[in-house]
Amino acid sequence: MEVLLYSLRKVIAGIPLVLGVTLISFLLIVYFGPDKTYELVGKNPTAEQIAEVRSQLGYDQPFVTRYVRYLQEIVTLDFGNSESTDEKVSSILARTIPVSLLLAMPGFILGNGLGVALALVAAYFRGGFIDKLIMGSAAVGMSVSFLIAIIAFQILLSSSDGLNLFPVRGWDTSTPLAYIQHVTVPTLATVFVALGYNTRFYRAVIVEEMTRDHVRTARAFGVPPARIFYRNILKNSMVPIVTRVVFSIPLIIISGSLLLESYFGIPGIGKVTYDAIVTGDQPVLKAVVALTAILFVVAQLLTDICYRLVDPRVSLR
Amino acid sequence: MTAAALPVERHGDSLWRRALRKFRRDRVGMLALLVVGSYAVIAAGVMLGWWATGWAEISGPKWAPVSAEHWLGTNIIGQDIFSRAIYSTRTAFEVGLVVAIGATLVGAVLGALAGFYSATWVDEIVIWLMGVLDSVPFILLVAAIAYSLQDSPWSMHIAMIVTFWIGTARLVRGEVIKLKGLEFVESAHAIGLNRLSIIFRHILPNTFHILLVQATISFVAAIKSEVILSFLGLGVKDGMSWGLMISESTFEVLAGYFNNFIAASVLMFGLVMAFNMFSDALQDALDPRTVKSP
Amino acid sequence: MTQPLLEVANLTVEFATDAGVIRAVDDVSFTVTAGETLALVGESGCGKTVTGLALMGLVPSPPGRVVSGSVRLQGKELTRLDEQALRDIRGSRMAMIFQEPMTALNPVFRIGSQMTDVIRRHQGLTRRQARQAAVEMLAKVGIPVPEKRIDEYPHQLSGGMRQRVMIAMALSCGPQLLIADEPTTALDVTTQAQVLELMTELQREFGMAMILITHDLGVVAQTCSQAIVMYSGRMVEQAPVQELFARARHPYTAGLLASIPRIRERQLQQLPVIEGMVPDPLHLPEGCRFAERCAKAKDYCLLAQPELKPIGKTASQVACYAPN
Numbered sequence: 001m002e003v004l005l006y007s008l009r010k011v012i013a014g015i016p017l018v019l020g021v022t023l024i025s026f027l028l029i030v031y032f033g034p035d036k037t038y039e040l041v042g043k044n045p046t047a048e049q050i051a052e053v054r055s056q057l058g059y060d061q062p063f064v065t066r067y068v069r070y071l072q073e074i075v076t077l078d079f080g081n082s083e084s085t086d087e088k089v090s091s092i093l094a095r096t097i098p099v100s101l102l103l104a105m106p107g108f109i110l111g112n113g114l115g116v117a118l119a120l121v122a123a124y125f126r127g128g129f130i131d132k133l134i135m136g137s138a139a140v141g142m143s144v145s146f147l148i149a150i151i152a153f154q155i156l157l158s159s160s161d162g163l164n165l166f167p168v169r170g171w172d173t174s175t176p177l178a179y180i181q182h183v184t185v186p187t188l189a190t191v192f193v194a195l196g197y198n199t200r201f202y203r204a205v206i207v208e209e210m211t212r213d214h215v216r217t218a219r220a221f222g223v224p225p226a227r228i229f230y231r232n233i234l235k236n237s238m239v240p241i242v243t244r245v246v247f248s249i250p251l252i253i254i255s256g257s258l259l260l261e262s263y264f265g266i267p268g269i270g271k272v273t274y275d276a277i278v279t280g281d282q283p284v285l286k287a288v289v290a291l292t293a294i295l296f297v298v299a300q301l302l303t304d305i306c307y308r309l310v311d312p313r314v315s316l317r
Numbered sequence: 318m319t320a321a322a323l324p325v326e327r328h329g330d331s332l333w334r335r336a337l338r339k340f341r342r343d344r345v346g347m348l349a350l351l352v353v354g355s356y357a358v359i360a361a362g363v364m365l366g367w368w369a370t371g372w373a374e375i376s377g378p379k380w381a382p383v384s385a386e387h388w389l390g391t392n393i394i395g396q397d398i399f400s401r402a403i404y405s406t407r408t409a410f411e412v413g414l415v416v417a418i419g420a421t422l423v424g425a426v427l428g429a430l431a432g433f434y435s436a437t438w439v440d441e442i443v444i445w446l447m448g449v450l451d452s453v454p455f456i457l458l459v460a461a462i463a464y465s466l467q468d469s470p471w472s473m474h475i476a477m478i479v480t481f482w483i484g485t486a487r488l489v490r491g492e493v494i495k496l497k498g499l500e501f502v503e504s505a506h507a508i509g510l511n512r513l514s515i516i517f518r519h520i521l522p523n524t525f526h527i528l529l530v531q532a533t534i535s536f537v538a539a540i541k542s543e544v545i546l547s548f549l550g551l552g553v554k555d556g557m558s559w560g561l562m563i564s565e566s567t568f569e570v571l572a573g574y575f576n577n578f579i580a581a582s583v584l585m586f587g588l589v590m591a592f593n594m595f596s597d598a599l600q601d602a603l604d605p606r607t608v609k610s611p
Numbered sequence: 612m613t614q615p616l617l618e619v620a621n622l623t624v625e626f627a628t629d630a631g632v633i634r635a636v637d638d639v640s641f642t643v644t645a646g647e648t649l650a651l652v653g654e655s656g657c658g659k660t661v662t663g664l665a666l667m668g669l670v671p672s673p674p675g676r677v678v679s680g681s682v683r684l685q686g687k688e689l690t691r692l693d694e695q696a697l698r699d700i701r702g703s704r705m706a707m708i709f710q711e712p713m714t715a716l717n718p719v720f721r722i723g724s725q726m727t728d729v730i731r732r733h734q735g736l737t738r739r740q741a742r743q744a745a746v747e748m749l750a751k752v753g754i755p756v757p758e759k760r761i762d763e764y765p766h767q768l769s770g771g772m773r774q775r776v777m778i779a780m781a782l783s784c785g786p787q788l789l790i791a792d793e794p795t796t797a798l799d800v801t802t803q804a805q806v807l808e809l810m811t812e813l814q815r816e817f818g819m820a821m822i823l824i825t826h827d828l829g830v831v832a833q834t835c836s837q838a839i840v841m842y843s844g845r846m847v848e849q850a851p852v853q854e855l856f857a858r859a860r861h862p863y864t865a866g867l868l869a870s871i872p873r874i875r876e877r878q879l880q881q882l883p884v885i886e887g888m889v890p891d892p893l894h895l896p897e898g899c900r901f902a903e904r905c906a907k908a909k910d911y912c913l914l915a916q917p918e919l920k921p922i923g924k925t926a927s928q929v930a931c932y933a934p935n
Contacts, residue, residue, distance in 0.1 A: 020449030028461035127673050139597070143590035145544045147563055148582045151570060161573050168571065211671075213714035220667055220709075221702035221729045221780065225694075231728075235719050251454065258456055259545055263567075274549065277460035289457060296452040312764040313718055339629065 003308075007301055014297030019071075021293035026070050029285050031063065070286065079287040084279045089287045092272055097253065100268035102173060103260060104252040106183055107190030112245055114191065115198025120229075122199065123206040134199065141196030150189040150263055157185055171266040186260045198244075205240045209233045238310040246303045250295035332526065336602040346598025352591035356406055363407035371397060372404040372557055380574050390576040392562075393569055401557050402580040408558040409540050409588060412474065416539035417532040419478035424485025425521060425528055431486065432493025433516050443490070447483045455480055455542075459551050470554040473546055477539050485531040492524045526603040533596035537589055544585065559585040614686070615642040616820050617666070617788055622680035624658075624665050627673060633892040635661040635675070637844040640919075643820050643837075645787065648811075650831040650852065651824045652867070653841035656889060659824045662841070663790045666822070667707050668697045684788070703733035706781035710793035712773035716765040722749075723761035726780050733784040748779040752809060771802035775809070782813060789814070792824045807834060828871055832856060840864045843890055843900040846919055850927035860927055860934040862905045899931070907933055 041053050054060050058069065073079055079089035122134040156162040166185050172178040209215070210233055218228045258270035265271070269288070276284035307314045340346055362368050374396065381391040389398040431443035450458070459476035466472040496502060497520060505515045540559075546552035547560030548567075559581040566578035624636040636658040643649050651659040664670050665677055668689060682689040684705060689697065701707075709715045717725055726748070727741040736744065742761070749757035752775040765773055774794060781789055791810065795803040811834050814821050823835055831838055831852060838855050840848040840863065848861040859865040866885040887904035890896055896903065898913035905912065912932055919930040 016445055017448050017452060020445055021452050024449060024453060025457075025461065028458075028465050032465035139593055140590065143586055143593050145541050145563075145582075145585060145589075147544050147548055147560075148578075148586070151563065151567060151578060152582075155570055155575070159571060159573075213709060213711055214717040216669065217709060217715045217777075218717070219669055219701070220707040222698040222700070222732060223702075223728065224698055227728070231720060232717050236717070250452075258454075259549070262549065273454075273457065277457070278550070280464065285457070285461075289453065292454055292457075293452050296448075311719055313766045342629075 003305060006304070010301045010304060011297065014300065017297060018290075018293045021296075022071060022074060022290060023067070025286065025289035026067050029282055029289070030066065030070060073286065074290040079283045079290075082276075082284050083281045084275070089283050092284065093269065093287060093291070096267060096269040096272050099171065099173075099266065100253060100257050100261070100270055102179070103171075103183060103186060103266055103268055104190070104257045107187040107194070108248070108252050110187065111191045111194035111198055115195055116202050116241065118195070118199045119202030119206055122203045123210060126207060126210075135203070138196040138199045141192060142200070143196075144193060146189065146193045146259060147263075149192045150186070150260070153185050153189045153192070157188070169264045171264070171268075182264075182266075186257075186264060186266075190260070201244060202237075202241065205237050206233060209236045212236070235310070239307055242306045242310065243303050246299050246306065247296075250292055250299050253295060332603070336526070340598060340602040343598045343602065345594055346602070349591045349594035349598060352587065353595055356588050356591070357410065359403060360407045360410040363404055368400070368403060370400075372400040380569075383576070389580045390574075392565060392577050393574075398562075398576050398580050401562060401577075402559070402584050404557050405559045405562060405581065406584065406588070408553060408556055409543070409585070412477075412543050412553075412558075413536040413539045415474050416477045416481060417536040419474065420481035420535045421485055421528050421532045423478060424482035424531065425489055425524070427482065428486035428489030429493050429516050429521050429524070432490040433497055433512070433520065435490070435494050440490075443486065447486060450480060450483060456546070456549065456551070459546055463551055473543070473552050477535075477542055481535045481538060485528065485535070488527050488531065489521075489524050492527055493520055496520050496523055530596060530600045530603065533592060533599060537592045537596065540585065540589060540592075616645045616647075616685060617643040618681070618683040619666065620681045620683075622662065622665055622682065623678045624661050624670055624675060625678050626675045628893075631893050634678075634844055634895075635892070636665060639680070639841070639846055641839055641846070641849060643788065643822060645820055646814075646818050647837060648814065648821045648823060648835045650835035650838040651822060651841060652826065652828060652831055652838055654826055654889065656892075657841045658844040659841050660792050663707060663792050663822065663824050666790060667701055667705065668692070668694075669701075669707070699733075702729050702781075702786070703784040704786055705788040705790065706784070706786040707790040707792065708774070708777045708781050708794055710796050712770050712777055712797060715777060716773060718765055721762055721764055722768070722776055726761070726776070726783060729780055730783050744783060745779070748783045749776065751782075751813070752776070752779040753805075754779070771798050771806060774798060774802075774806055778806070778810065778813070782817060782819075785817060786819055788820045788822070790822045790824070793826070794823075795830065796825070796827070803830075810834070828867055840867070843895065844892070845900065845916075846928075846930065847901065848927070848929045848931075849919070850925075850929075854925065854927055858935065860922060860929040861901075861931050862907055862935070863901045865935060866904075909933070 037050060037053050037057065037059065041049050045053075051060075058066055061069075077090065081088055082092060085092075118134050118138075122131045125131045154168065158164065158166045158168045166181050171182050173182070212232070215228060215232045218232050223231075253269070257266075257268055258274055260266065261268040261271035262274045272284060273288050275281070276288070304314075359368075375394055376397050377387055377391045377395045379391065379393055379395050381387050381395065383390050387397050387399065389402065392398055392401070427443050427446075431440045434440050455476075458480060459473060462476040462479065463469075463472040466475065469475075493516075502515060502520060505519050510519070543552050543558055544560035544563055547558055548564040552558065552560050562577055562581035566575075566581065569575070570578050619642070620640045622636055622639045623634065626633045626635055639658075639662055641649070651662060653659050661670065661675070666682055666689075670677055677690055680690065684700065689700070692700075716722070723742060723745055726745040727738065730736060730741040730744050731738070734741070734744070746757045746761055749761060754760050754772060754775055760768070760772075765776075768776065774797075778794075794810065795806050798806060807830060810821070823830065825831060835852050838848075838850060838852050839846055840855075840861060842863050848855070848859070848864050850860070855864065856868065859868050863885070870884055885904055890900055890903065896913065898911075898915055899905070899908070899917055902908040902912040909932070917930045917932050919928050921928050922934060
């Protein structure tokens with residue numbers, strides 16, 4: 001009950017954020033966005049034809065009216081049909097989001113899991129050779145552009161100049177093997193690029209927890225390192241770790257894989273977004289923006305609830 | 318009341334002097350600075366027209382190998398890869414500097430205002446704006462800004478500034494909230510200084526160490542984002558950049574020609590790595606907590 | 612003469628910092644007999660906390676390191692023990708409590724969980740027995756409704772209550788030596804007195820020895836039998852507390868005593884203070900470290916460090932060329 005009430009309050013508190021995101025996207029995509037009039041009118045249009053099209057598009061309406069209509073579309077989740085393919089926007093989302101999740105999940109899990117693991121090792125050997133080695137490699141990884149990593153892994157693993165193990169591009173999830181074949185190179189590139197940042201962040205968090213007073217207390221009472229590690233360090237590090245993980249979820253659902261999908265020609269939500277950007281497909285862009293904003297509010301809610309689970313000092317009020 | 322301002326001045330001075338001493342002893346940091354400096358000289362040379370002037374000319378056959386004439390060979394239409402890579406250094410500095418300065422300025426001003434007026438409507442609005450901009454996917458934002466600016470060559474820079482100021486503003490806000498409770502600010506209030514002058518002449522200068530580090534971080538982020546945006550057709554419009562070279566090379570590598578890819582990647586990696594190291598060393602040197610006495 | 616419980620000889624601890632090596636504890640030797648209360652007194656940064664940590668083998672390393680010296684508990688050398696063996700001693704035969712009760716307990720576990728964890732480890736009790744022991748111990752340190760409080764989280768207790776929990780945890784395995792690092796400094800004045808009283812009471816009841824690390828000579832007078840005064844990492848004076856208060860031999864001790872607020876025969880204009888500053892640990896003087904602030908310093912005080920020497924036939928020792 002406490003959680004339910006809290007969630008309700010949080011959702012209400014998230015309304016300004018959603019309004020803000022929709023307002024900005026409305027301003028940029030619709031209000032100052034490309035004028036579609038001349039794409040729709042025929043050749044040598046008359047003034048009446050132009051006016052008619054403009055009124056169909058709602059361009060003659062005042063700002064507030066147009067924005068309210070945009071909001072209505074978001075609230076009812078009715079974005080209409082894509083301007084380029086005429087497919088229903090909701091069915092586009094339903095088709096492409098699972099693809100993006102399948103593409104992004106392995107890299108996301110490995111990137112964070114390995115990041116935490118390496119950070120623990122580095123923090124344990126703090127100041128020593130292994131720490132320097134891990135953090136040095138992290139610095140190198142952080143300096144490599146995502147695009148460069150993608151191309152390099154593609155050359156090494158998928159081209160005839162390299163090992164030629166995996167398909168160059170495309171997407172196929174019909175069998176587990178096909179899935180693994182297609183997901184490996186994008187995953188490796190993602191992990192390579194994310195690992196440096198993750199390791200650095202998690203190491204900072206863990207080192208901070210390692211130097212807390214209660215860790216010293218536990219040591220002074222003869223608690224063995226493995227138990228201190230679990231009860232004092234890991235448990236207390238969970239709040240920042242959970243925050244980072246949960247807050248990256250909206251991004252991996254929406255835009256995290258945009259580059260991967262457009263590079264490898266994978267039909268996920270990122271590719272759809274990219275195509276919508278290129279063609280100015282407003283219904284799709286609107287839907288994506290709205291979806292992201294909503295996901296962010298949900299992510300915020302989730303992190304707060306996770307805080308409550310992890311840290312008894314946090315109260316859901 | 319000058320006495321009240323003195324301790325802070327002294328604190329500032331000793332922070333910077335100590336930081337400089339520490340930075341000089343940091344061999345990795347000094348080496349990184351040297352590398353960044355060399356890149357800057359290359360970029361300045363390009364700007365002054367000393368070298369890499371023929372980056373756009375078709376000066377040889379398609380995919381010519383490495384030779385005395387073409388140090389790194391030529392690309393798919395016979396342009397000299399070496400001069401293109403060198404020319405791109407200028408683009409990287411231009412993008413990096415414009416975005417770093419812009420994002421830091423915006424972040425400093427909005428962060429300071431939010432911090433000074435914390436828990437008032439000013440603060441609320443800045444926090445709301447940060448949350449909103451954080452929730453719009455970066456690439457969508459760039460694309461949308463590119464549209465509304467009618468494909469202006471600056472849309473990429475503006476989009477990055479609009480996104481990158483947030484991190485700086487968060488840190489500055491926190492620091493200003495801490496600083497405004499200190500004695501020297503109270504005494505500035507007491508002698509009746511005007512609020513804006515308190516914020517911008519007395520408080521903000523004390524966050525300069527944060528701004529400096531954040532500027533280096535924004536610089537690196539800008540260079541890295543340029544590559545991806547250029548590949549997606551949202552980046553550099555005219556001119557040449559490492560991002561454009563790498564996008565060009567995506568076709569070439571599948572045909573087995575790697576010069577374009579390697580030239581741009583290695584040069585870019587060198588600059589980003591050196592800048593990252595420099596940024597770390599700077600942060601270390603400016604961290605007041607580094608000497609932990611027992 | 613009884614066999615001492617703890618013998619510390621020539622203990623030296625160093626810290627590596629960016630600016631150079633700092634010797635936080637320099638050649639410290641003392642003994643503690645069973646049941647005795649020893650005070651380690653000095654201002655912050657004088658090395659008293661690091662001494663306490665070194666006894667427990669808890670000097671943070673890196674950057675810290677016990678460079679030389681020996682620590683013997685009932686004849687057993689601790690500085691050469693491995694971590695495993697030390698862990699069995701920590702919390703069971705010697706325990707330590709710290710200054711900050713606010714941060715010294717793990718915020719994400721219940722008090723009971725943290726206490727029973729320690730009790731079970733050292734006593735080999737079942738969960739239920741350990742919980743019973745924890746409740747009894749909490750009752751002993753004066754926590755009301757302990758069977759309820761045991762299921763609370765640290766943040767639900769006041770500072771004084773948390774310090775009582777720390778004491779209960781420290782005493783739960785019946786240690787022979789308790790090291791208390793400024794146990795009352797973070798508490799308000801009335802709570803301070805209560806906690807101190809509780810500690811002396813329990814000390815008598817359990818018959819354990821205690822090393823009380825403090826900067827507060829008032830606390831020393833109330834609770835301790837022996838006192839060691841430290842300055843800039845070195846021992847400058849050691850004496851039975853009564854003698855120390857009757858006649859401080861070292862000028863630094865005298866200065867500390869003079870600066871305690873108390874009722875005096877003649878009203879003072881201002882409390883006396885010790886002028887000057889503690890020497891920079893990176894650039895220690897060759898001579899007496901207190902010479903620069905000492906009103907009685909002579910030229911020879913600046914040449915070499917005075918050794919800690921017994922004074923006549925008394926039980927006191929002082930490191931000064933011209934003791935009072």
